[in-house]
Amino acid sequence: MSTDSPTVGGGSFLIAWQLKSKHVLIVGGGDVASGRIESVLTADARVSVICPSTGLHPLAKKFIDGPHQITYHDRVFAGAQDLVGVDMVLSAIDDVAQSRVICSLCRERKIPVNVADIPESCDFYFGSQIRDGPLQIMISTNGQSPKLANLIKKRIERSLPQQAGKAIQKVGELRTRLRERAPGVGGQVSKRRMKWMVDVCTSWEMEELATLNEEMMKRLLDDGWEKNAIPRPETVGGIRKRGKRTASTLFSFEASVLPMLAFVAGVATATVLLASRTR
Amino acid sequence: MSTDSPTVGGGSFLIAWQLKSKHVLIVGGGDVASGRIESVLTADARVSVICPSTGLHPLAKKFIDGPHQITYHDRVFAGAQDLVGVDMVLSAIDDVAQSRVICSLCRERKIPVNVADIPESCDFYFGSQIRDGPLQIMISTNGQSPKLANLIKKRIERSLPQQAGKAIQKVGELRTRLRERAPGVGGQVSKRRMKWMVDVCTSWEMEELATLNEEMMKRLLDDGWEKNAIPRPETVGGIRKRGKRTASTLFSFEASVLPMLAFVAGVATATVLLASRTR
Structure with a gap:
């Protein structure tokens, strides 16, 4: 629940209605x-x-x-x-x-x-909707512009981490296993479970979470939860993945390869020019 | 309504519930x-x-x-x-x-x-929610991972066009004015109205739509709707705006300024090196 957005009226109450067997x-x-x-x-x-x-x-x-x-x-x-x-x-x-x-x-x-x-x-x-496994996103313009809702939907689709749906599914499985290993509702154990899950979600890239398999989950719980640590994917049998390229990714193509090529081009240009002048 | 997503169960029915005066x-x-x-x-x-x-x-x-x-x-x-x-x-x-x-x-x-x-x-x-004026977005992981819902929410917030909410509000106003000018439900006029609005939304950047004021809307309807055309913002009294920087923006900082600086650095490096050698 967002508590930082300003309380203003004029909106709708966005909810995920349950229709199972309804x-x-x-x-x-x-x-x-x-x-x-x-x-x-x-x-x-x-x-x-x-x-x-x-x-x-x-x-x-x-x-x-x-x-x-x-x-x-x-x-x-x-x-x-x-x-x-x-x-x-x-x-x-x-x-x-x-x-x-x-x-x-x-x-x-x-x-x-x-x-x-x-x-x-x-x-x-209704609104424009995105679905990727357990991930569902609704974009509503409160009836003002279905077309812009659709354009924003496409923009969001492009910005979503690759395999976001799969990552969510795997994290859901990990949570279930953790709850089996450390059961109990409320109190200290609930808090510790929640904190550890949050730490896993923020320490691993979404693409890395999506690679979680049975063996990796077991090792993550053995070496992580039991020792109160957050192992890296590669230490529990996984592969370190680089994040999907977005505007916020520091080492994106535009921010790394392109400048490098431009630098080389600059060197080459100057060399050719100077070489032709000194000859 | 998305008709291209695969029909699979296991999800929720995402809706914008109306609570006005409820x-x-x-x-x-x-x-x-x-x-x-x-x-x-x-x-x-x-x-x-x-x-x-x-x-x-x-x-x-x-x-x-x-x-x-x-x-x-x-x-x-x-x-x-x-x-x-x-x-x-x-x-x-x-x-x-x-x-x-x-x-x-x-x-x-x-x-x-x-x-x-x-x-x-x-x-x-409930799900994680974003609000920007008439724009509302809900992110649900169907209970699998509230933390990932929150991370995805932040990612979406960064990817949203600047002033998306304002653009939607202005387009809503333009639609109302258009309906006053060319009233009628169903049939040809409805279709033409819808097509023209879609063309405006796809021809103008979201940042440009957000600048629409009363005078611009009047000119857009006079010179656009009446003549079955889509004038550019600058021809109805507006200013042409560049899109917000995202991974999909071709002329982003990373894709333009950075390589240019790198090129200059390359030229400078080669010049200094060659100059010191030929001296």
Whole structure:
């Protein structure tokens, strides 16, 4: 939680909603609805889709025919009975009147709802999203500019450390093993565990964390946790990796090789010029 | 909506929840609760805090004493009656049994709830967050590594275009003006509006968009929208700005000034060496 950002209003409350085994109803099957289906499948939802087959986008069809937990109804939304046992509704149909009906039915039943094209009736909005394994990033402009959200998304994708997702996954595994080795909730052991994990995360490059395997984790816990130290990757059987090239990397191509080449070019130029003058 | 990312489960459903004028109950007043208060104030929620004054963190106290819409109750959670008219509950207390009670009371009433320290009982989780005006970014590792989420957050902050938030705000204003000038929902005009806005966003640097003022917007609409063109910033009264230095910027310091200095150093070195030899 950021406590250093200034408290100002006008924003949204960004959250990671849990849909595992929850029942999400998608009304509609066009291109927008297809994106919605994908988003909720990402979160392991149980999905129902209501849309006449004539209106199904190829992507929606692909999802429905695929190996996912989707129940498909080849018809239009039929009313309140379609909301029984439903935990969330995402509607994306070209019928504003019907959209409003769906909205108020959901509101009466306290079912969270998003209705495409009627922002004022939505409990929540979407943003541009990045996914890399356990890493998920959402970029929201609070409806001001979806295009800039998309451009910023691309910029962030380029700036992300290589294998960030894999590093996160491996650190998650390491944490689980550490908790098995030094169990207990709260108190000293919790604090020591947290501090040691933070030290590992800040001492190793993300690319190095991503190389963690079973043997390395065991050695890291034996030689690190047990001895209250943070061994380097190469001392637990790993390979020291250089960080990904970014503007903040000191020894980047631009900051090292290029000046070196330029220096050599300078020497060569001066030599040639002076040589031709002294001849 | 990303449609190019692979559809795999195991993730969350990242959303921007709308809390404007919604009633959020915060149970607890420690450091975690303080962060929660800040997050929901960001989204213009009406906030109630229930916590004995002896347990209030200075930050929570600051918020309660501040100019915000906060109702404070100097006591512990009293049961179901505290949930009347509440739209969301965030609990952060050091009492697991009481936390579980709050959770099930909320579930019965279909009130979205997050309870610190009992992840399996939460409807939603938080992530590391970045805020710059209308721009909001959330980084979630799905609970695998809060520390890496924080490191990635810092990396993203460094990679963001300067004044991204301001650019988004100005583009939002431009969109509103364009919609006033060329109103209508759906059909050709909607499509043309969307295409023109996208072209502006991709033709201008983010730093240039951030300089848009009233006069420039008027000229941009007159000379751009009306003539189906995308004028450059300098032709509508603005100044051409260079992009912020990032790894992807071709004319960065590392890629331009540094090699130049190195070249000069090379020339100088060779000159001195040759001069001393020929003397």
